[in-house]
Amino acid sequence: MEFKARVLEHTKGTWTIYPGLCKGCGLCMAKCPKGAISWSEVLGVYGTPAVESDDKCIACGICQMVCPDCAIYVEKKK
Amino acid sequence: MEFKARVLEHTKGTWTIYPGLCKGCGLCMAKCPKGAISWSEVLGVYGTPAVESDDKCIACGICQMVCPDCAIYVEKKK
Amino acid sequence: MANKPITGEQRVFMTGNEVIAYAAVMAEADIMYGYPITPQNEIMHYWTRLAPKYGKKFLQTEDELSAGFTTIGGVLAGRKAFTATAGPGNTLMQEPMSMAEMMRIPTLLIVQQRGGPSTATVIYSQQEVTMTTYGGNGEGFRIVYSTSSHQDLYDYVIKGFNTAWKYRFPTFILGDGYQAKMREACVMYDPAERGIELVKPTPYMGAPGTPGVDRKPSHMRNTYNTEEELYEVVMNLAKAYEAIIPEVVEFEELNAFEADTVIIAHGVVSRAAKGAVKELLAEGEKKVGYFRPITLRPLAVNELREIAQRAKKLIIAESSYGQLLKQIKEAIYGTDVEIHTILKPGVGITQEEIVAKYHEVK
């Protein structure tokens, strides 16, 4: 099974969202220490907005950790 | 409902047994501090021997207390 | 504290579960004990909202065994107590209900059938007929009303309390997930205004006076030491039960005693059956009739036999794999009217299907 990845390159890391997994719950957004996450134009699996991040992202990985749907993948740039 | 009483007068007290209630379990006998209780010729309600006491009885009332069938009544003489 | 939520006659448009909660209040139920299960949950939801307004009580128990046995406790204490369940919860309820059956404790249990066996679906079925009428390790000394509409739910919840307390057999309102969850109109009323007298409960435990002094103690048991004792108890139950059958039996029919082909269905499916018969009659089919047992226990055996002796064909439609069918076959044993069936465990049956079946077999 494949899910389309939407890869966002930020200064500190690579931030990937799989809209096919994102249910738009906002848990990641509420937890992001940098306020880097916002609603996206891209719709998630239930037809509600998925999320996206911006360059404030420090690639701390919290959003990936808390997402109940494993819709986020964060890779720190070295 | 009536139960026939068998009243035994001892020096220290009046010791009454109701054979119609006594099941011959021996709990009283095992607890009598004076070893005053023994099996009797009189049969209890299940056709097994009832108990009786002798004059070693000090009317402490323990046998009455432990009898699960309320078959004993002890009255201390003053 | 307000006295009654309904005065006069009121047309409402709500879910069946909500209707039931109102009906229980209007039947002067005192306390509901319950454990959540879909699709009956909203009975509890509405009851808990209404309860404090009308001096009623509620207890959410730890499971259905407890819900059934606390209900029995409430009844013993002299209150109108009731409970509600469905599916696997109904399976568990058979334990307390068997005690109520043995001891003639009036209980009212509302069953909103869902798919089975096992957890299955939370939606709809008519697969709890055998269990509700004859469940547990007993002989089915119970009264079971199968409802078909919100109006029925309102009417039979009120009636069910009266039946239970009058005859002292466990009484069941057998609804289903559709009736539970759908919205449709019905008319609510104050039973008193319609001349319906509500049977008052009496305490089985804790009546006034000191037992053994002012009155006999109430010593109630369900356990016997010899088989002969038990035989007498059960035969007495049977006698008492059989004596009330004529008073309790209910059914509805349309042209059933004149028809060649009679369509039999209960509960919500009877709506499709009735609709089908009306449609067929309107189309000019004259020899078609409709019969709906309202009490599934006791069953309207005499009427069913009369129909079976006259008619040429029966079509039995139910959302189960033949639970009503079995009971009808037993009831009309000795006749040999041809029986056709629409058996659809766990799914709804439509008027179209029944009409089609009629044309197929007629």
Added chain:
Amino acid sequence: MANKPITGEQRVFMTGNEVIAYAAVMAEADIMYGYPITPQNEIMHYWTRLAPKYGKKFLQTEDELSAGFTTIGGVLAGRKAFTATAGPGNTLMQEPMSMAEMMRIPTLLIVQQRGGPSTATVIYSQQEVTMTTYGGNGEGFRIVYSTSSHQDLYDYVIKGFNTAWKYRFPTFILGDGYQAKMREACVMYDPAERGIELVKPTPYMGAPGTPGVDRKPSHMRNTYNTEEELYEVVMNLAKAYEAIIPEVVEFEELNAFEADTVIIAHGVVSRAAKGAVKELLAEGEKKVGYFRPITLRPLAVNELREIAQRAKKLIIAESSYGQLLKQIKEAIYGTDVEIHTILKPGVGITQEEIVAKYHEVK
């Protein structure tokens, strides 16, 4: 560790419960889960004595719900697991059995019927027929053997394990308190020596290999989201069940296909019925026969119908208020043979009573 308690053929004189424990060992059962209830206790007592000697296991659970569900667990793990119960315990067992029915988990449940409804007596009855054949919120996709003697107990416990694992429907040995507690002779044997092949269990969970890598994961469920899904599942169960009926059905008879009056009874009562028929035949009555359904579910419908079409009268005798009677009426629907009954819930029926009834109605 000894291998088998029985080699060759051995005539024994013991209680039925003891016979069952031996039969389970000889059927290569691996583990018993159980909760005490009279009159089945001694099955556990003997099993726990035998278990360590033959590498078997036992778990006493906290209630019958747990006994039923742990048994299901044992089966899922690929072991021959079984349990035993009676009366109110059987009522509770309906919850796990409904899961087994839905998921085609082979289970063997030994029921030693006692009086009902409710706690009633600990002695004897045939009042668990409806519940064992059709209990729970399901459609009765089960196999029920009704035993009549210690020999039956031995034979059908061994057979019951095979039936359960071969067809994967919950299987029941329906005994009773008399059979449980009485002593009589029977012959024990090693099934292998009689050419009976024991069906081997396979694991439903925890089979070799990594799920999703080497093999598909075993994902078993009993819950469905839509009524259409459920409908398909239940109809498939029905199809599978109906396909095996001819292989599974069992009965015993004596002159039943030639007689005018056929006496029908199951379980221990069939002994009195058979005795009565033998007595009557010996007395010169020629037109009397005896029929005993061994499987109460599925029932020998074809044979019963054949008998009903030929005979003039049936006498149905059972220690319940008509639980077998109902099923027979349904089975022979369409015929109109006269039915007479001896219905004695919770008490034994003697040969004399049956003979007397015969003379009364013939």
Added chain:
Amino acid sequence: MAKVVKIALAGEGGQGVQSVAEIIAEAANEEGKEAIYIPNFGVEQRGGVSIAFIQISDEPIGSPKFEKGDIVVALSDRAVRRTRQYVGENTVFVYDSSIEGIEKDLPTNAKKILAIPALEVSKKELHPRVFNVLIMGAVLEATGVVTIEQAKKAIEKKLGYKFEKDPSLRELNYKAIDRGASLVREQ
């Protein structure tokens, strides 16, 4: 049809009727007969009247319970009352002559009623403990279903381990059987 001998034994919990019944049934089985023994059991572990039903025959036996016994033995007042229902016109009814206050409760339809001083004899001549074995002797004498020899073998099987320790017990038990038989013979 083969004759079935039907026996009901009833007493108080402590009186040992169940072991007697078991021994008789086992003895019959050992003799190659068909035998059924069914204990009566209720919810009470002790305290209720204890009844044992035995049937012995040359052919397979039907219903484990029966309506009327060939011999019915009652060893207490409550037992007398409980067992009346098993007494018919072919029944020999045996009770202990020491039981008081049951005159009005004795069956009136029996073939024969025997009051035997079993309790007294066992107390005075033997030992109260073998009261039940004495009753067994009486039953065997009255029915002849098993030979006294076979019964002794069955007792040996059941109590042999006790007899090992104290051989005088064997003597006592055998005597009790014989004495029980004689009580019936004497009537």
Added chain:
Amino acid sequence: MAKVVKIALAGEGGQGVQSVAEIIAEAANEEGKEAIYIPNFGVEQRGGVSIAFIQISDEPIGSPKFEKGDIVVALSDRAVRRTRQYVGENTVFVYDSSIEGIEKDLPTNAKKILAIPALEVSKKELHPRVFNVLIMGAVLEATGVVTIEQAKKAIEKKLGYKFEKDPSLRELNYKAIDRGASLVREQ
């Protein structure tokens, strides 16, 4: 026989089909018609496809469910797949034109298939939140079971408390109904 209008509405959990259905049914009831609304519900609280079944008639209504709808509306790809079974030769099938990848799954036996840009219009012209009200407008236009006025009253009844606080919301909802109706009219 009185004609029964049968409607099925299906969408994802968040799309609000159940409230639309409830409003339509209530509006019909208020108009004195017979109405039945039955929500589809499964074990999942969210996540499953949500379907609402409505029937409206001048006479009492039979089975709460039906085989084929007069109008069937599907608002997501999964909804399209789930509702195909309710489409027959008399059915008008409506779906949102933004749904992708369902070409092969569209019913082939419908009387008429309408793809309407409801999502787009509500997003661009109104507010995503009134998407479902727009759908209601479309359904009312397609079936005529209730007047737009009555529907607006029913909305008022249900959401009035919100409109009190923010009257522009009322405007928005009313506009959504009208716009929904026009989407169907335009086809």
Added chain:
Amino acid sequence: MNYPQIPKSWNIESKPHKFCPGCGHGIALKALGMVIDELGIQDKTVFGVDIGCSLLAWDFFNVDTIQTHHGRTTPVITGIKRANPELITIAYMGDGGGYAIGSQHLVNAAARNEKITVILVNNTNYGMTGGQMAPTTLPGQKTETTPYGRDVDETGYPTLGPEMVAAIAREGAYVARGTVANLRQLKGFIKKAIENQMAGNGFSFVEVLSGCPTNWRTNAKETWDFIENTMTQYFKVGELKVPGKGE
């Protein structure tokens, strides 16, 4: 004097009672009878007895009595109390009924702080069914289902009921363990438990260490010895929770 000295609330018509010779149930019910007498509550008390030897007390008292199902006395009594809080409601059960098949009811009644009194007779086995293992069976103890002795590695340690209830119940609950070997103390615990209900404080629970000579196959001396010396090693007698006293 032909009338024995029995508690006033006992029903003499049903005496001798149905328990075995030497059964501890008789002593526990004597304690309860004395408390009912002392508190003068015979007219307001409803007594519920479980299946288990407890059921033999269905006509024991001149007190309204309901004999329920195995393990179900707690909910029946809860239902009665909820429906009519004026009544004083007592559930009487065995260790099997309370800690095994009815443990969900016990645990949840305690958690909900039901205003009822539960008296549970711990005799380390299933008495009525002929002596199988109970949750309270002691390590190594032989029963019909542990014929070679209870193996704690296989089946765990005896359930400590009052300790468990005390862990669940909150302020207002009364929890104690008494023994039939100390009637006076036991009576005191039962009295406090019922008074606690009457005061409307909360759940009250008394476990009673008791003897089952029939299934233990013990004589009188051995019976007392097992209760007084063996059982009390595992089951500590005393009060575990008294309202107002903290824990």
Added chain:
Amino acid sequence: MNYPQIPKSWNIESKPHKFCPGCGHGIALKALGMVIDELGIQDKTVFGVDIGCSLLAWDFFNVDTIQTHHGRTTPVITGIKRANPELITIAYMGDGGGYAIGSQHLVNAAARNEKITVILVNNTNYGMTGGQMAPTTLPGQKTETTPYGRDVDETGYPTLGPEMVAAIAREGAYVARGTVANLRQLKGFIKKAIENQMAGNGFSFVEVLSGCPTNWRTNAKETWDFIENTMTQYFKVGELKVPGKGE
């Protein structure tokens, strides 16, 4: 890279999973999946899911999974483990399934020291049936059956599950309470619980404080707030019982 970073033991075919947006079950099962991966036990693990939202995980993992009845996962899993002790058996359930309808199983499995692992998701309500009171509902919390807020005088205080289990279980048991708000810690607890089973020590139990935004009707912020600040006031996070460490 079109393959998301999900635990290897997750079954991607069934993703997105069936839980609501923002449901804590997803996080708890992520922790479990990671543990299964780390311990390399995917081939030996049997997973049992209760009725309750837990059932939505019936095809969640590439692990043999049995979906049982409401409250009955503990006995099913116990039955499996007893029959085949080689397997690693995990029972997954909600607070209703574990503390209400299945509490007799939980309590007795703990008492018998069954060598199984129970993971119980505490979301303070009955999620699947639409948000009724659970034994864990907080004082004053509104649910569908406590529409005016849970009244502790009427229905008692929230059940403290791990505390109860710790009071019943003996040496060898592992008992902890984690939270979806601390994945790392939760994963650690679950890992220890499973290792405890693998070591054959005894019963292991982990309660997981979790969110149910659907029935709580909370947005993401409120959900986190309720879990992290409100729930933890009543339910203390941490280890309650660790084998070898005393209590």
